[in-house]
Amino acid sequence: MKGRRLALAALNQQWGFRWQQLPNVSNWDLAISVILLSTWCVVARVGGLIGLMPVLLMIGASVLMSLGGFCQWYSCPALRALGWKVPRRRFLWIAIIAGLSAAFAVSVIVRAAGMRILGEPVSLAVLIVTVGPIVEESFFRGFLQPCISAIAGVMPAVIVAGVCFAAIHGPVTMLQFSCFTVTGVAYGLLRLRSGTIAAPLLMHATYNLTLLFFS
Numbered sequence: 001m002k003g004r005r006l007a008l009a010a011l012n013q014q015w016g017f018r019w020q021q022l023p024n025v026s027n028w029d030l031a032i033s034v035i036l037l038s039t040w041c042v043v044a045r046v047g048g049l050i051g052l053m054p055v056l057l058m059i060g061a062s063v064l065m066s067l068g069g070f071c072q073w074y075s076c077p078a079l080r081a082l083g084w085k086v087p088r089r090r091f092l093w094i095a096i097i098a099g100l101s102a103a104f105a106v107s108v109i110v111r112a113a114g115m116r117i118l119g120e121p122v123s124l125a126v127l128i129v130t131v132g133p134i135v136e137e138s139f140f141r142g143f144l145q146p147c148i149s150a151i152a153g154v155m156p157a158v159i160v161a162g163v164c165f166a167a168i169h170g171p172v173t174m175l176q177f178s179c180f181t182v183t184g185v186a187y188g189l190l191r192l193r194s195g196t197i198a199a200p201l202l203m204h205a206t207y208n209l210t211l212l213f214f215s
Helices: 002-014 027-050 052-072 089-112 122-129 131-152 154-168 174-194 198-214
Strands: none
Touching: 089 174, 089 198, 122 131, 122 198, 131 154, 131 174, 131 198, 154 174, 174 198
């Protein structure tokens, strides 16, 4: 095992990668992240067809399962491991301003291309501003980014997590993919600077809420 780590470290040094210690995240962290992310994907696909109450029941069930895992199955501080810490006040303001600015820029670009920004029913509009950012930031910036960072370095992790974030939204044009990727990278950078996912979560929610008003 020691020889394997030395070999990995040598490979990282050879390619200019920065080796970091893996985050204190257990298999339950991954399982719960997958449950929440899967629920969010299902809701995003069929939420407009089944109505608000079934959507809330699905989300509530997944959240309760997650809370059960947090309370009973963890030997490590899972919430802190995923980056759930209170950021410094200045990062809260940065998150709000960045979310507003990004939404305004994206709306201008998308409208100039003659495309519609958002056209979601009320049930999904509520989730887009609340549960969506919580689930996505917990997984992409809380779990995925630190794990990739431990192998490939900080900036590659930010970029890869941003690309994965864009891909899972199912963009149909290169413009949409680029917008999702840029915002995903911005969330990742804010995660690095603030040391918490609360700041990118606030930026994400502000961004989504602003886009809803522009739609």
